[in-house]
Amino acid sequence: MVFRRSRPPEYHGPWSAAVELAHRLQTGDCLPSLASQVLLGPGETLHASVGAGCWRRYGVNTMYEQRQVLAFGGLGMLGLTAAASAVGNRRRRAEARAYAVEQWRPLGELWVLATDRRLLLLHQNVWTSVWYSGIRQVLPCPHEWRMELMLEGDHPYGFQGEWVPYLSVVLVYLLWAEIVYLLPPG
Helix, strand or coil, rough: CCCCCCCCCCCCCCCHHHHHHHHHCCCCCCCCCCCCCCCCCCCEEEEEEEEEEECCCCCCCCCCCCCCCCCCCCHHHHHHHHHHHHHHHHHHHHHHHHHCCEEEEEEEEEEEEEEEEEEEEEEEEEEEEEEEEEEEEEEEHHHCEEEEEEEECCCCEECCCCHHHHHHHHHHHHHHHCCCCCCCCC
C-alpha cells in the first residue's frame, strides 16, 4: 500500500491528543462523548470524528480490446502484420491483468466517525457504516500515521492521516477494551 502525505505530521497536536486519550483510558477514564451532527441510532454515542485519507484493497473486472489486422500483400507483409498485432494484444492483455489484480485503491479524503457501534465513513456525500461486528482485525501503525481494518466478507480499509493514531486508540478500545500505547519515536 502506498500511503503519501504532503507534509510529515509533527508529534504534538493530534499525536498529543492520542497519547493523552490512551493515558486517560489506562487510568480508568471513559472515552469522550461528542455531540453528533449526523443522525445516529437510538442510544448510539459518538466518540471520535476525524478526517483521514482512505484506501480499499480490491481487484476489478477489466476487459481489453483484442485487435485484429487485415493485411494486404505477400506472405512477408502478412507475417509482419500478424506479429505486430500479437505483440500489441499481449501488451494490452498484460496491462489489463495488472490493473485487475487486488491492490490498494484510493478513495480520497474521508470524514470518519467512530461511535460505540460502528464507523461511519463519508464518501462522495454518502455515509457508509462499517459495523464493529464485521471487523476481524485492526492493524494500527501509529508511527506511520496509518491503520488497516480487516473485515469479514468484505474488502479491507486503510486509513492514513495525522488523526489516525487517535482513531486507532478509540477503535481498539471500543472493540477489545485494549489500549494502543503510543511512545514518542526514538
